[in-house]
Amino acid sequence: MTQGPRSSLQRRLFFWLMLPVLAALPLLGVALYTQVQRSAQSWLDEGLEDTALTLAGQLDTRGDEPRIEISATMDRALRFDRQDDVFYAVLGTQGQVLQGDAGLVDLQPRPRAQQAGVTRYSNVRLRERELRLVQLGVDCGTNPCQVLVAETLHKRDALQSEIGGVVALNGLMLALLLGLAGWWATRRGLTPLTDLSAELEHRDLHRLTPLSAPLPRELVPLQAAFNRLFERLARAAEAQREFLADAAHQLRTPLTSLQTEIELAMLEPHDVRMDPVLERLRQRVQRSARLAQQLLSLARAEDRSVEVGQRVDLREIATESGQDWAHRALPVGVDLGFELVDAPALGHAFLLRELLENLIHNAVNYAGPRARITVRCGHDEHSSWIEVEDNGPGIAPADRPAALQRFRRGNQASGNGSGLGLAIASDIAARHGGRLELLDAREGPGLRARLSLPPAPPLPAAA
Template sequence: MPIRPDLGLRARLALILAPCMILLLLAAAAAQYLLAVRPLERQLDRSLADVAIALADRMGVSEAGDVSFNLSDEAAELLDADALDDNWFTAFNEQFQPIAGEPDLHWPAANIPRGEPFFFNTIVDGVPVRAVAVKTRCGVLECGVINASTLNKRTELVEAVQLSALIPVVLAGIVSMALVWTGLGSGLKPLVRLSDEVSRRSPRELSPVRVDDVPGEVQPLVEAVNRLMEQLAESGAAQQKFLATAAHQLRTPLAGLQSRIELAQLETADPEARARLGGIHESAVRAARLAVQLLSLARVEPGASMADERVELDLARLATELVDEWVPRAIARNIDLGFELEAAPVRGSPLLLRELMVNLLHNALEYTQAGGHVTLRSGCLAGEAFIEVEDNGPGIPPSLRAAALERFVRLPGTVGTGSGLGLAIVHEIAGAHQARLALLDAPGGQGLLVRVSFSGLVGQA
């Protein structure tokens, strides 16, 4: 019977060992049964033969020269004094014809040596019996006696032996299976710890798995996994390097292009040309913004090393650095941009967390109508540091919020010049910091509230 593929390793090993243990225990039970029953049956046969020999001593020859059998009434009553079994005897003459006792007992056809008990099974009054025939000398002649008994006592004793053999086997089987199950669990603990270690890792953690506590049989697998992780790290690093280089190389010519367009706008007096240059300038700005976003994605992709960038920082202090850059942009769009900042200590990458805030502010300003308001907040709530941006723009319907976190996804009916990467970058950066990203309805009933919560506070036990 094949083992189900969805079973765990512990259950698989138990199913493999269980049949072997059951067969071993059954063999032990059979051996115990045979070793106990055989001597018991021999003892019962010996008792049956002792009575037959005693009866044979009652055989003799009468004065007329005939074979006779002399048994007192008291002795006959003693033969029937068994509470469990019925007992019969038959005395046979020299022609082995019955002369006394039970007439349904017949002398066996086998050649029986004189003085040696011969055991056999037969039927008396339709009941199975165990019988013994003893041939003896009656004068110069040979005669014999058969003693027979029903099997009640024998069956009862055999059943008692079977039960006494079965109970220890069952108990031994239960205890053995429990010990095997416990032993397998203890032996598989290193594998469980290995599984927990791998399952707890994020896609960005590609460091080698420890092999100091792994069984020798599993070490080749762990080494293969470590080689795969090394290859993934190298591949991710190469991809990250390519994206970073490409984004960086794009930023320089795009910045130069913006400057040339702005200079051309200043030098021309033609309104139509100014409008066309304005459109080109807007496209260049979008391309530069896209290059910056691609660079941010490259930094947070699996394979990008962040170990040296993580430091203890305050989200409020990091947010204050954005005031001078983003307040003028908000004023230019006629949007009220506010900062409500309270201390929010975390551990992370200042560069990536700043990019997270920049993308949140950019999205909020991009999709909020003129005359609206945007608020950037930081603080601590329920033992967690958080950063959030609230606006009173069109918001995102709950059914589309999961899709809004995908890369290059722009929701139907969306206005603005975004590329569909802003929330995707926020989502990736939050995941890299083991933080939770939530898209919520704004408290005022209109707009969107984007909150990033960081587990635990730096400096707290």
């Protein structure tokens, strides 16, 4: 069953962190808008009430009937407003208009008389116009007089729209800031987990040391679980290496004895018809002995207790290998040559000699009859290197990565190898912090297997 793309933990945390915030922001915005609007409306209503109090102060109640006189100048001052139309009316004790706009008696709904000293605010209509009305009761003797002051709603509507826009804009900015802060906080909070993941990405069977980075309390159990897993894997890998080493060691002695017996049998008088059989037996035993040696080399390459920081010279390693091959019988027509210069490096001499042995053995097996095999070494400012080049059929570039894997051989391979030689050489190279490359021959067809190692630091000057 195909799994879909996995969701991001950071996005999930960010979503659940921002969900209540985004749900609360509109509610907070509405509450803030309502509060600010009420405050603004109260401020504007107080302006209307001040006008009503000014008119109430002009009432003369010393006679039998209340009277009021408003000059033209005062009338203009009372009605002055740059946005709205202002109306006022002063009603006597019987509801008659003493001063102002008589049309206010037609307000809908009609305002009810208020007791002296009582102020009432309401929204009313006058001839299809919406008005805000303040009504003030004034003591005029037996019955209170009424002061009515009203204005249109233009500045109130404009103020309401402005408040709504400001609250919405600030809400959006706050949501954006909270979103950025939430994203940064989740990313920052997941940094220890990201660092732990990066550390685990670089772990393999050759690097199973316990995790020791300081982590938040919530991740300590996970770190401990990984460390226990690493411990079990290390024990399993060590058991596997010991098994390979023991098996290879136990096989080498009987195989060597069997090869010796076969070679002695070939020297003793025997029926010549048995020669092909004895030769095949000898080749099979040699191949088995070689496989046992490779398994032993593989176990040594994976042994992390082996110190690979010793100062070595690749020229000396190649020279020793050349002396060893000089006593072996090469296939007819095969020429093995050496072009060596100093190549100081850091490594383990035995493992590097085994690596070179595998590269030469691979070239001898697969380069074909009358092959020319050349071992070279050298160094530059970036690395020390050693390579084995042949003029055989080579390995196609597309097959080279697979040829470095265990028990894999090139599609054109014709020898009788086991598919372990190049894989072991690659493991030994990686163990030394170097790299093994399969390249084209310098001239013509063939294969060039090149090992590159970090150069050895210069020796300290003599005192």
